[in-house]
Amino acid sequence: MATMTQGQATFRRMQDGTLDDWMIIAREHMVHQKAAAPMQTIDTLRRLGDMTLGFAADQLTHSLMTATLARRAGAGDEEVVAALCHDIGKVMSVPNHGPIAAEMLKPYVSETIYHAVYWHQHFQGQYYYNHLGRPTDLRIQFKDAPWYDFACRLVDEWDAPAFDPDFDVDSLESFEPEVVKVFSSPHTLI
Numbered sequence: 001m002a003t004m005t006q007g008q009a010t011f012r013r014m015q016d017g018t019l020d021d022w023m024i025i026a027r028e029h030m031v032h033q034k035a036a037a038p039m040q041t042i043d044t045l046r047r048l049g050d051m052t053l054g055f056a057a058d059q060l061t062h063s064l065m066t067a068t069l070a071r072r073a074g075a076g077d078e079e080v081v082a083a084l085c086h087d088i089g090k091v092m093s094v095p096n097h098g099p100i101a102a103e104m105l106k107p108y109v110s111e112t113i114y115h116a117v118y119w120h121q122h123f124q125g126q127y128y129y130n131h132l133g134r135p136t137d138l139r140i141q142f143k144d145a146p147w148y149d150f151a152c153r154l155v156d157e158w159d160a161p162a163f164d165p166d167f168d169v170d171s172l173e174s175f176e177p178e179v180v181k182v183f184s185s186p187h188t189l190i
Contacts, residue, residue: 065162116151
């Protein structure tokens with residue numbers, strides 16, 4: 001049997017949860033979402049500053065440059081946040097950073113942005129996969145997908161040119177309004 005205390009469900013097994021329990025949980029998720037998720041995203045992005053991974057620019061500078069290029073091109077809030085966060089998954093795992101970043105973004109962005117971030121490494125491959133013995137035309141498999149054009153824009157116009165450590169990037173703090181706006185409004189809650 002589930003019992004409740006003020007502001008907290010106390011069931012010990014999900015099977016015992018009541019509607020009241022789940023309303024408390026849903027409310028608390030939303031409070032957390034609006035207060036914590038945007039700043040946790042900013043904090044995670046900061047961790048990219050410790051990673052160069054052999055590039056001339058550290059990964060935070062790269063992310064800021066990508067987002068700055070998107071912003072200066074007139075991209076919308078979700079697109080700017082996608083540009084800023086496209087490599088955020090590298091904090092956890094470099095080989096599958098695109099899918100990690102995409103899943104982090106998924107509750108907050110369109111399917112177009114989700115897929116573009118998920119597959120962005122295949123789109124980048126045209127610039128360097130030949131040096132690693134991989135095919136450079138992996139993006140072509142997605143040419144009929146409704147998100148293909150945005151993925152090309154994300155990679156070709158913002159991501160691929162964004163490795164200059166001397167580029168005058170917009171500060172991470174300047175992106176907080178977009179991050180707060182996007183990460184405060186999930187399409188799904190739980």
